[in-house]
Amino acid sequence: AQKITQTQPGMFVQEKEAVTLDCTYDTSDQSYGLFWYKQPSSGEMIFLIYQGSYDEQNATEGRYSLNFQKARKSANLVISASQLGDSAMYFCAMRDGNNFNKFYFGSGTKLNVKP
Amino acid sequence: EAQVTQNPRYLITVTGKKLTVTCSQNMNHEYMSWYRQDPGLGLRQIYYSMNVEVTDKGDVPEGYKVSRKEKRNFPLILESPSPNQTSLYFCASSFLDSNQPQHFGDGTRLSIL
Numbered sequence: 193a194q195k196i197t198q199t200q201p202g203m204f205v206q207e208k209e210a211v212t213l214d215c216t217y218d219t220s221d222q223s224y225g226l227f228w229y230k231q232p233s234s235g236e237m238i239f240l241i242y243q244g245s246y247d248e249q250n251a252t253e254g255r256y257s258l259n260f261q262k263a264r265k266s267a268n269l270v271i272s273a274s275q276l277g278d279s280a281m282y283f284c285a286m287r288d289g290n291n292f293n294k295f296y297f298g299s300g301t302k303l304n305v306k307p
Numbered sequence: 308e309a310q311v312t313q314n315p316r317y318l319i320t321v322t323g324k325k326l327t328v329t330c331s332q333n334m335n336h337e338y339m340s341w342y343r344q345d346p347g348l349g350l351r352q353i354y355y356s357m358n359v360e361v362t363d364k365g366d367v368p369e370g371y372k373v374s375r376k377e378k379r380n381f382p383l384i385l386e387s388p389s390p391n392q393t394s395l396y397f398c399a400s401s402f403l404d405s406n407q408p409q410h411f412g413d414g415t416r417l418s419i420l
Binding site for chain 1: 313337338340341342347349350351352355357363365366397399403404408409410411413414
């Protein structure tokens with residue numbers, strides 16, 4: 193069964209607007225971690241933001257925020273004031289609560305920011 | 308500079324010819340892991356290591372071997388590569404704390420003909 197689901201293969205957003213990238217996860221564990229990574233066309237993986245399952249507040253890092261809805265098992269990434277440099281592939285990932293050494297990634301969302 | 312270094316970055320080879328992709332990190336991380344990235348599938352974990360001489364299988368370990376003889380190095384070995392192992396491979400490392408993000412290498416693109 194898929195542990196991480198990203199249902200948007202591709203998205204467009206106008207420069208300076210906000211965009212939400214969806215991520216739902218599947219786990220029966222109480223303790224787990226959720227990560228978002230950015231992969232530009234150059235190929236490297238860049239860490240953006242982390243949310244722990246016990247964190248009561250949504251994580252924020254600059255223009256990135258994570259809309260964490262634990263009951264719905266969703267961890268959507270919100271990018272505010274999109275920039276052309278935000279055009280990239282975005283991956284949601286989960287650290288397994290049962291085995292902290294195992295990670296699961298979604299299939300990714302390709303974001304294109306239009307000028 | 309803190310980094311994870313993979314070599315080679317690109318390799319085209321033939322079926323059955325053993326190959327090794329090296330991975331080295333300079334951040335004194337206990338945890339290291341290998342992933343493969345395929346279109347539409349995201350990244351899938353191949354093997355991971357919690358410390359020297361401690362390794363375990365991820366989701367897609369078949370056809371791969373790893374070793375962790377030193378803390379900084381975690382090579383990925385394909386004993387008899389096959390075309391279905393053509394992929395983009397990433398090595399990553401982190402501290403063992405559950406909230407620590409992984410640092411990724413720049414990737415190795417393998418083509419097995």
